């Protein structure tokens with residue numbers, strides 16, 4: 001299995017510094033790696049982006065670990081690597097399954113906040129969707145990301161029936177996302193989560209959340225999602241989440257889970273494992289060692 005990282009921009013032979021420690025851990029665990037140029041990939045210059053990726057003699061599995069890609073960019077990366085005999089662990093469809101919340105919503109519906117979505121950014125469709133939540137609190141995000149660090153102004157809507165406030169928050173969200181807006185809008189019922197602390201960087205409320213990495217449907221590692229706050233020794237019970245993971249159409253993904261104030265654990269969101277960050281607190285050697293175990297079983301590489 002080859003891990004594909006992004007280069008440092010200034011030097012195509014040097015890894016992006018944010019992934020240096022991951023790369024060392026990957027090598028320690030027995031993976032090989034190649035570097036691509038992220039900038040050239042998103043510019044559509046795929047051949048140039050992959051010019052330092054050595055072609056595999058026999059088909060080899062690959063895993064990208066880097067910045068988020070749109071499904072279109074991911075598909076270009078996937079096909080470019082295939083030409084070099086490297087097959088990324090997730091097909092473009094599998095990537096999009098966890099990347100876009102609406103694509104996997106049906107698979108997690110029993111354990112995740114009630115949600116609806118639209119690609120139409122009109123007042124009419126926004127109010128139609130938000131009315132479905134009555135006077136409950138909701139949050140807004142796009143198909144991939146929220147503006148959680150602008151919690152009060154562009155994420156949290158205290159009362160979904162207050163049209164004026166709904167439009168003010170949603171418009172601020174659209175403005176902040178700008179060109180980066182992914183596909184459309186998602187509205188989600190707000191759930192009271194167990195409070196951890198206030199985030200020092202933005203003042204948003206941090207709640208008890210964990211990030212579970214799954215490879216080949218098995219748990220690789222459970223991380224505290226935040227690097228701040230006192231988590232205590234408590235961890236989520238994994239059985240139910242492992243059962244749900246079996247139906248997710250992806251070979252490498254994350255499941256972020258949170259604890260409600262009433263003690264119930266819910267799924268916040270899924271993500272493709274290739275573009276999901278490891279928390280700063282993560283033991284990278286342990287992560288890559290487990291990843292090697294879980295991926296060697298199926299791929300033999």
Ligand SMILES: Nc1ncnc2c1ncn2[C@@H]1O[C@H](COP(=O)(O)OP(=O)(O)O)[C@@H](O)[C@H]1O
Nearest residue numbers: 113139144145146148188189190191207268269
């Ligand atoms: N429905 C919800 N109920 C309560 N808190 C939520 C809800 N949705 C999001 N949050 C809070 O906002 C944070 C960001 O939401 P998330 O969907 O993970 O967006 P992002 O993709 O930007 O990380 C979550 O980690 C959680 O703390």
Ligand SMILES: [Mg+2]
Nearest residue numbers: 146256268269
């Ligand atoms: Mg998140």
